[in-house]
Amino acid sequence: MTAGSTAASRATEDGRGSVAIRGLTKSFGATPVLRGVDLDIPDGSFLTVLGPSGCGKSTLMRIVAGLEQQDGGSVAIGGRPVDGLRPDQRDIAMVFQSYALYPHLTVFDNIALPLRMRRLDFARRLPIVGRMLPGVGQTEREIAQAVRRVAETLQIEPLLARKPGQLSGGQKQRVAVGRAMVREPRVFLMDEPLSNLDAELRVHMRAEIAQLHRSLRTTFIYVTHDQAEAMTMSDQVVVMMDGRPLQVAPPSVIYEDPEDIRVARFVGSPRINILPGTATGRGSVDVLGVEVPFAGHVSPGTGVQVGFRPAAATVTRASGTPGLAGTLTYRENLGSDLFLHVALAGADAPVVIRHDPAEIASFPVGEPVTMRIGEVQTLIFDQAGKRLRAPLAAAGMRRHG
Ligand SMILES: Nc1ncnc2c1ncn2[C@@H]1O[C@H](COP(=O)(O)OP(=O)(O)OP(=O)(O)O)[C@@H](O)[C@H]1O
Ligand SMILES: [Mg+2]
Structure with a gap:
């Protein structure tokens, strides 16, 4: 036109x-x-x-x-x-x-x-x-x-x-x-x-x-x-x-860079994963027993919600490596993307992680896996769903306007 x-x-x-x-x-x-x-x-x-x-x-x-x-x-x-x-x-x-x-x-x-x-x-x-x-x-x-x-x-x-x-x-x-x-x-x-x-x-x-x-x-x-x-x-x-x-x-x-957990949830397919966490007071958040770096000011012991997109985490077959232990419950193969559903020990619902479809054979359903959250790509929200931010330099992540 x-x-x-x-x-x-x-x-x-x-x-x-x-x-x-x-x-x-x-x-x-x-x-x-x-x-x-x-x-x-x-x-x-x-x-x-x-x-x-x-x-x-x-x-x-x-x-x-x-x-x-x-x-x-x-x-x-x-x-x-x-x-x-x-x-x-x-x-x-x-x-x-x-x-x-x-x-x-x-x-x-x-x-x-x-x-x-x-x-x-x-x-x-x-x-x-x-x-x-x-x-x-x-x-x-x-x-x-x-x-x-x-x-x-x-x-x-x-x-x-x-x-x-x-x-x-x-x-x-x-x-x-x-x-x-x-x-x-x-x-x-x-x-x-x-x-x-x-x-x-x-x-x-x-x-x-x-x-x-x-x-x-x-x-x-x-x-x-x-x-x-x-x-x-x-x-x-x-x-x-x-x-x-x-x-x-x-x-x-x-x-x-959503301001609110409802925005984060509404945008993105599959949806953002949310796990419960607790501020440690040493520049990190404890997520199901694993520490994720977070430099925001939150008093120790405060409960937070940790969000990460399916592409912000990785899954490996190796057990005993650092990360969150879980079991593969479902595979969604879209050809261009493979989405692995992982039930983590201690989490209410499975998380969904994007993976290279070429490697589908190495992920049989029912097998134990280990998940790692990408360190700079977590989004931390307070219990009410408002985004908590780390000071710019410490977070090392891109910030917008
Ligand atoms: N004339 C009306 N009388 C009474 N209730 C109404 C009237 N128009 C809209 N509503 C109500 O107001 C709310 C908002 O309606 P609206 O049509 O603005 O939603 P919407 O965001 O456009 O939804 P959708 O995506 O389904 O089109 C709904 O609960 C609807 O039932
Ligand atoms: Mg409408």
């Missing part, structure tokens, strides 16, 4: 597409859904809202779009509060999971609709009478031009005469995006726009949306509960749980 639209020039450095969300709260009946959301989304950036089902993602989007009224807090777009404005006055376009295309209209007319609604009054929108009214011809020509430009960008020109019923899921998705694009909004809101597509098409459309964002340079706020989508497309990811943002950061920071 190429930048064929003037939307690129409309969203410029003057911040017209920046979004500032302050102290947003919302309850449905007695149930709080948003419990104080603060977010700053710079003009032209791509923010993904990631979180489990029911955490309030769609509610947040609907409030930003003006489709739902918040109980407290405010939303500003381009520096201007929009709380009192109707959806059509906010200069926002929303793409939903269900593409909400009109089945009786052609692709062309579906994309043209927002422009006709904006630029022609009721009488002028009438199919036959309308065409005879003054000014309609010129406006229709301009609308047709805008639709063609969008169709070219999205490579759907051959589909313009079809009805939605004659389109594949991916094509419908593109038409829905086209209908949002044609309005040249300040901000695109996309609420799980790919969740109706099969896995292969989803990966393809993911790349297309990222590319579209690069060419339009308009602000995108993208909702998903699919971490792969969040990690691959965004400048920034906000992980939301229970109606609150837990962390806002670039995808790599969310993965490597």
Whole structure:
């Protein structure tokens, strides 16, 4: 796709597409859904809202779009509060999971609709009478031009005469995006726009949306509960749980340097392993009888939670070597990766460790193994799940912003 639209020039450095969300709260009946959301989304950036089902993602989007009224807090777009404005006055376009295309209209007319609604009054929108009214011809020509430009960008020109019923899921998705694009909004809101597509098409459309964002340079706020989508497309990811943002950061920071154990657990597949530990008071944490270096200030005897990703540990067949003794309970061979499930003596649930699939033969299920945790890749959390950090120099690990 190429930048064929003037939307690129409309969203410029003057911040017209920046979004500032302050102290947003919302309850449905007695149930709080948003419990104080603060977010700053710079003009032209791509923010993904990631979180489990029911955490309030769609509610947040609907409030930003003006489709739902918040109980407290405010939303500003381009520096201007929009709380009192109707959806059509906010200069926002929303793409939903269900593409909400009109089945009786052609692709062309579906994309043209927002422009006709904006630029022609009721009488002028009438199919036959309308065409005879003054000014309609010129406006229709301009609308047709805008639709063609969008169709070219999205490579759907051959589909313009079809009805939605004659389109594949991916094509419908593109038409829905086209209908949002044609309005040249300040901000695109996309609420799980790919969740109706099969896995292969989803990966393809993911790349297309990222590319579209690069060419339009308009602000995108993208909702998903699919971490792969969040990690691959965004400048920034906000992980939301229970109606609150837990962390806002670039995808790599969310993965490597989470602030909260819930963020660490939500991102990464297979999930991060968590083992109970105790601070020793000598620059380490005791994990099931083995000391893992940790230079953070925690008083001796304090209980902590030690997290490590499947790739941050190693498993060997050798017994009697330093490390945690366990038994191999299960092997998951994905071809590119082998995941070994190891039941450690003293741990509640098996840990999962990534290993080279070429060595699968040397790991029969049921055999004793020894696991070692990579020293710089452990993430230590307090009992409440808040990340504990070592001073930078002592930890010797990469720290982010
Ligand atoms: N109009 C409504 N009336 C009552 N409850 C609602 C309404 N809309 C949403 N809720 C509730 O608010 C909570 C948050 O809903 P929301 O749709 O924002 O979640 P979500 O994060 O988008 O979830 P999903 O990933 O499943 O789309 C849910 O518990 C939902 O049942
Ligand atoms: Mg939702």
